[in-house]
Amino acid sequence: TLSAFWIIALNSWMQTPAGFEMRDGVAHAVDWWAIVFNPSMPYRLVHMLLASGLTVSFLIAGLSALRHLRGDRSESMWKALRTGVFTAAILIPIQILAGDQHGLNTLEHQPQKIAAMEANWNTGPNVPLVLFALPDEAAKENRFEVAIPDGASLILRHGTDGVVPGLNDYPGNHPPVFPLFWSFRIMVGTGLLMLAVSWSAAFFLKRRHSLPRPLALLMVPMALSGWLATLAGWYTTEIGRQPWLVTGVLKTADAVGPVAGSHVALTLAIYLLLYLLLLIAYLGVLLHLALKAAKDGDSSPLPGVMKTAMSQPAAGE
Numbered sequence: 001t002l003s004a005f006w007i008i009a010l011n012s013w014m015q016t017p018a019g020f021e022m023r024d025g026v027a028h029a030v031d032w033w034a035i036v037f038n039p040s041m042p043y044r045l046v047h048m049l050l051a052s053g054l055t056v057s058f059l060i061a062g063l064s065a066l067r068h069l070r071g072d073r074s075e076s077m078w079k080a081l082r083t084g085v086f087t088a089a090i091l092i093p094i095q096i097l098a099g100d101q102h103g104l105n106t107l108e109h110q111p112q113k114i115a116a117m118e119a120n121w122n123t124g125p126n127v128p129l130v131l132f133a134l135p136d137e138a139a140k141e142n143r144f145e146v147a148i149p150d151g152a153s154l155i156l157r158h159g160t161d162g163v164v165p166g167l168n169d170y171p172g173n174h175p176p177v178f179p180l181f182w183s184f185r186i187m188v189g190t191g192l193l194m195l196a197v198s199w200s201a202a203f204f205l206k207r208r209h210s211l212p213r214p215l216a217l218l219m220v221p222m223a224l225s226g227w228l229a230t231l232a233g234w235y236t237t238e239i240g241r242q243p244w245l246v247t248g249v250l251k252t253a254d255a256v257g258p259v260a261g262s263h264v265a266l267t268l269a270i271y272l273l274l275y276l277l278l279l280i281a282y283l284g285v286l287l288h289l290a291l292k293a294a295k296d297g298d299s300s301p302l303p304g305v306m307k308t309a310m311s312q313p314a315a316g317e
Contacts, residue, residue, distance in 0.1 A: 001049070008048055012041035014246050015237070016109045027249065039109050043102040044237075050095040051233065055226030057091065058194065060084030061201065062223020063290055065216040076293065082205055088198040096191065100155075106240075107156055110247065111165040112174040113240035117184045118152050119177055123166035127152040131185075135177040140168065175242040183239060187232035194225050 019034030020027045029035055061084030067077045107114045119135045119142050120127050129151025133142035150160035157163065167174050197218060204211055211219075245252045 004048060004052075005045065008045045009036045009038075009041050011237070012044045013038045015044075015241055016040040017246050017249055022249070027246075040102075040105055043098070043105045046098050047095070047102050047233075048230075050091055050098055051226065051230045053091050054088055054095060054194065055230055057084045057088035058198075058226045059223050061088060061198075062219050062221070065211065065219035066223075068211055069213070069216050069220070081211070085198055085201040085205055088194065089202040092191065092195045092198055096195070099188075099191070103156065107165075110240065112167070112170040113180070114156065115165045115167045115170065116175045116177045116180045116240065117236065118156075118164065119167075119181045120152060120164055121167050123163060123169050125153055125161040125163050126150050127156075127162075127164040129155065130181075133181070135181050137177050173243065175240050180236060180239045183232045183235035187229050187236060190225050190229040190232065194222070194229065197222055197225075 013035055016039040017027075018038040019029060019031035019036075021030050022028075060080055064077055064081035064084055068081065103114070115121075118127070119130050119133055121140050121142075126149070128147035128149050130142060130145055130147045132144065132146040134144055135142050152164050153160050153162040167177065197215070200215055201211065201219065204215065241247060243251050243253065245255045
């Protein structure tokens with residue numbers, strides 16, 4: 001959590017810089033409190049911590065559902081399943097509320113990012129919520145658009161006549177629309193699916209003390225849903241900052257150093273290889289621990305059973 005705090009503080013400052021002044025083309029700190037707790041930092045920190053909790057919750061629930069499908073009915077399986085499901089069911093609506101507040105903060109400080117996320121080209125009221133489209137930046141229009149009338153105005157301004165910024169107000173100064181539009185929808189769509197699955201599972205576990213097989217089958221791939229939503233969220237954050245490295249201060253193109261492309265490619269390849277090896281090692285250890293826990297749960301009697309067995313006299317006594 002401590003490392004996450006400083007990472008989020010730095011990244012948020014690059015999104016919504018504050019507490020500095022420019023002298024001779026160099027940014028100088030004048031208020032460290034304002035730098036650390038810049039306008040978007042609290043929203044982004046809460047959003048990320050909740051995302052981390054949901055990622056772990058769905059991983060636990062998904063692996064427990066896999067054990068359930070394999071016939072495991074041990075006490076450890078039920079405890080793990082309930083922990084994952086009920087934690088996710090509690091966190092996901094809080095995350096949706098936090099995401100809404102984060103979106104309103106982004107609307108205030110980075111309106112061009114919101115315009116691209118919504119693929120909205122013209123500023124005005126009664127802006128629809130685009131569910132599906134293929135944004136075309138060259139033509140400045142959306143192809144094959146499917147939208148809910150007034151939806152974007154209602155969500156962003158909490159009124160159907162609310163004015164939503166359009167991309168045409170930021171010529172040459174807005175992020176690429178297509179990847180941002182879709183990364184945002186992957187994040188939101190995955191989040192809504194997480195809500196439906198966690199609440200459905202919580203209902204069956206609470207009321208019927210069971211888990212239907214179709215729902216258990218769905219929960220297995222949902223073990224990675226938190227990771228997918230978080231990754232899509234970071235794509236939304238970082239693509240949405242473009243063309244700026246530090247919003248309004250330093251453009252990404254101006255921050256490029258005089259390094260040969262081949263050197264960058266080699267370094268990137270080495271980093272990717274190292275992270276791939278770490279991922280393989282992590283998944284291997286995780287799988288080993290999960291299988292060991294499942295085996296121990298199957299082979300070891302429950303404490304109450306062990307106590308009863310030990311209290312009974314052996315044959316011939």
